[in-house]
Amino acid sequence: MNNKNRFHIDYSDHGIVYALIIFLLILAMTNENFRAMPFYQNIFRQSSFNAICGIGMTFAIISGNFDLSVAAQVALVSVTLTKLMPVVGVLPAILIVLGLGVVLGAFNGILIAKIRIPAFIATLATQLGYRALAQLIENTPIVVKDVGFKHFSLAKVGIVPVPFIIMTGIAIIGTIILRKTRLGRSIIAIGNSHEAAKISGISISWTLIRIYMIVGLFTACSAIMLTSYLGSSNFGMQIGLEFTVISAVVLGGTALAGGKGSIFNTIVAAIFLVTLKSAMDTWGLDSSWQRVLSGVILVVAFSITTIRTTFNIGIIKYRSRKNLRKRLRNQPGS
């Protein structure tokens, strides 16, 4: 029992895992394309980009906040990266844009923590600004020339795509931060109760700024790999990524109100969403309907908490009525 607590794995909240398994089984039964190895490799590769971003977003949502600017951050980082690469070389450029990601995140964090702007509207405003900056840097698409950089996200170790391995590494780091460090405890505490966290001596604003720096860093990682995968960048790329990422986090069972969440589930949900998308493509659903559907998925994900609570309350009511009836029946003399 103690062991279980130490690793802090919540077995009750793995709905998304079962959903993914069932969905993959159904797909495998209906279409032979879904039984081939390349399909799975593709899914794992593509979902890595969203998942890395989602790991950062999990931190933000656990703390009861939000980041709507991740898509614009990806665009800005990616444009900067492709612009810098021919000038300073691949590795320095990557290091610089990782720093840029942290700076962008820190700016969000300062707006939210120091100037007390509600997170969603602060990031809504910076989203516009970041994308405009990307457009200022370069108005037209840039193609990546470096062959080595282009190939690394297409490479495989054995049968596992490289992006998936990197994603796993980042997920492990993220989980360690969340479960084993003081920062992680502070994040969960803030999400559970802002006031209680403050009273217990946690510096709210510094924690918030660090959360957004983490979001920025992970988003930059995702952007670098995405640039390598796409082989180009432009300021309008990945519009709507924030929806996919938030859907993944919330579908993974991270409570919107904060205080609870799991990085593992976020990753599973990201894989689920990519699988769903490629299934819809295979079924021939056109992109307009896919948009409508992704909105509906988001609504469903958001309402799961309410539905579950209502359901649980219903069960409790039913059980207590049943117990009451039983007790009345067993009462002597009635």
Add this chain to the structure above:
Amino acid sequence: MSKAAKKFWLLWDKIGGLLILVVVVIIYAVLYPKIIAPEQLTTTLMRSAITGIAAAGMTFAICSGGFDLSIGSIVSLVSCIIASLITKGMNTWLALLVALVVAAGCGLINGLLITILKIPAFVATLATQLSFAGAAYVYSGSKAVQITSKYNKDLKILSTGKIFGVFPTPIIALLLVFVLAYILYKYTSFGTKVRAIGSNELAARTTGIKVNKIVVLVYVATAVSAGLAGILNTARLSTGDNTLGNGFELDAITAVILGGTSLSGGKGNIWGTLIGAVLVTFVKMGLNMLGVGEAFQKLAVSAVLIFALSINGIKLIMQKEGK
């Protein structure tokens, strides 16, 4: 907080937006005198009618402690519906009515998601933003529909027409909407209830206000006002475009916050919103006339929004420290 600071913020809530507007106008006038020529000012006002009408509805949403991010998509959807119905030969006014009904339906969906499924307002409208934009794409087949001169005779009344030959229709519409909004906000029980819900929802519920009903009504009103804005914008461009409303919600939100409406709810400022809307439009059009590129314009809107939010935040911090 000292007495002077308190007085300052009280005054700022009332005339802060106006002050910034005056400063911006002076700066522009120095840089580019043509901007304050009467006909240019009229154009600016006509253009601000679009942002302003949507912002009037948004004031109620924000005042009730909520938010509506889906209005941009509603504008796009309305635009597509009008264009396709009119070019298919439907009577213009009937088409506009259909579009408004659809907009009201969108608002109803928002309201029900927020009240029945208890999804936080900004998240719910974030999701429906995606769905409504998708619906616009589904409806229009992802291409803009030009309303040719054969069909747009009635629409012209809404864009360049003049009432009594003097007053441009959009400006009259803008004023009408704001007078209506002001009466609703100040003198009806609906307005009082919205404010009550915004300042303390639980207390409002306990006093017997039908919170769910009012909140649904607020989102329907917001959506209908967005629909009206969509109609005016479609009339202006004579085009049904499914990207028309992209980023539109930011303009409206900026207008509302610049106008002094508190983000935490419970306190709105209708006339402030009007000034905020004019200010946002003026900043954008001025940059346009100065020949600044699209990217810089977006950056400017973002900066203005962050500025408005920062003022709001600093005020909150100072008030908290004062206690």
